[in-house]
Amino acid sequence: MELYKAAMVLGGVGDALGYRNSRWERCPSGVAILSELKALGGLEGITVSADEWPVSDNTVMHIVTAETLVSDIWSLTDLYREMVKAYVEIVEQIHKRQPDPATIEGCSQLKPDNYLLGWHTPFNKKGSGFGAATKAMCVGMRYWQPEKLDNLVEVSIECGRMTHNHPTGFLGSLCTALFASYAVQRKPVVExxxxxxxxxxxxxxxxxxxxxxxxxxxxxxxxxxxxWQSYLEERGIAQEGQNTPKFPKIYNAEERDQVYREWSSEGVGGRRGHDAPMIAYDALLSVDNNWTELCNHAMFHGGLGGATGSIAGCLYGLLFGMVDVPKGLYLNLEFREKLEELAAKLHKAANEGEAV
Structure with a gap:
């Protein structure tokens, strides 16, 4: 239960830190961001609140997705209908939070009045963004057991392509859902x-x-x-038995920015469904249970730090709880009570509920 609460809350913290009210997501330099962070007194000097450090659409969409997963449903079809309603209702509230454009476009295509096909959206050539990945960790928390893999695959794909009907987009939601389930299973991160x-x-x-x-x-x-295959080969962990990741001798902020840009499809780290979870995963592999270094790698870089931070923060919480996280980062976090409430409900639904 406590790990679930940590996951939901730290997903929001990672989002708020990387986003910094859209300021740092517009900055192309991790070096510059870390310099500003130092001037603020580092992580210990920050008090995250809705006024100065609001969460972005990543956390809002994660919340509404989690709400549908713990709602009173009888089938996956009912779940998708609830998601359609939730996404359509919330879309107007996320415009000020600099959302992934594909999220807005996808929500506009949903049809809550169509009982049979309401979640069927058109294929979108531009639907490869990060927004599907950042809302799906809760899917893996709900269906974490290996015997529920089929449910995890179906639900993560369907919730992903409601807004991001492009393989690079909705496979990102599958990826983060799987990673969350692996964290709950205590599967070694390197695998x-x-x-x-x-x-x-x-x-x-x-x-x-x-x-x-x-x-x-x-x-x-x-x-x-x-x-992803290329990334795993770059880290030397693509094959069974290869369990010691290889990192550059110099892997500072400047070097990470360059690497993240190379992984991206357009030179902005974390912009797409493949590299947002990739950066978060790389951070976990690199820093283990060091929260400060996780933030340096996943939240404070030249790119979509809110997207990569929300994923990394959530997965860190599932693995390590609140270890070494300064209280100022989460006590006044926007939607903290809601996130903790949903965490408890997700834990109960995952461990006591039916297979739906």
């Missing part, structure tokens, strides 16, 4: 990436079964897989 790649076949099988947009998907399906 997560290659285990995730094994699940992509199940994802493709599910998408083919739904008979929606496979012709369009086919053109870009393997981009996500190829980028």
């Amino acid at each position: 997560w990436g290659r285990e995730m790649l094994k699940v992509l076949n199940a994802a493709e099988t599910y998408c083919r079964k739904t008979i929606r947009h496979m012709a369009e998907y086919q053109e870009s399906w393997f981009y996500f897989e190829t980028k």
Whole structure:
């Protein structure tokens, strides 16, 4: 229970820190961000609150997704109908939080009055953004058991493509849901990436079964897989038994910015569904349970620090709880009580509820 609370809260903290009311997400330099952070007194000198350090749309969308997962539903179809309603209702409230454009476009395509097809959105060539990945950790927390993998795959894909109907987008939601489930299972972090790649076949099988947009998907399906395979090879952990990640001898803020840009599809680290979870994962691999260094790697870089920070913070919470996190970062966090309440409900639903 406490790890679930830490996960939901620290996902919000990571988002608020990396976002910094949109200021740091617009900064192309991690060096400059860390310099500003030092002038603020470092992490110990920050008091995160809704006024100065609001969360972005990442946390808002994670909240509403979690709310649907703990609602009174009888089937996955009912769940999707609830998600459609929730996303349509919340979209007007996230405009001021600099949302992923694909989130706004996707929500505008949802049809809450269509009982059978309300969550079927058109294929979107521009739907490859980070927004599907940042709202799906709760899916993995709800369906964390290995025997519920089919549910995790289906729900993460469907909630992902409601807003990001592009493989690079919705495979990002599958990725973060899987990583959250692996954290709850206590699977070694070094294994997560290659285990995730094994699940992509199940994802493709599910998408083919739904008979929606496979012709369009086919053109870009393997981009996500190829980028992740390349990353795992770069770190020397692509094969079974390779459990010692290899990092550059110099891996400071300037070097990380360069590496993150290279992983990106457009030179902005964390902008897409493949590299937002990749940066968060890389941070966990690199720093283990050091919260300050996790922030340096995943929140404070030249790119979408709110996106990568929300994922990294949530996964850190599932692994380590509130270890070494200054209280000023979370006591006055926007929506903290809501996040803790949802964490308790997710834990109960995951461990005591039915398979739905």
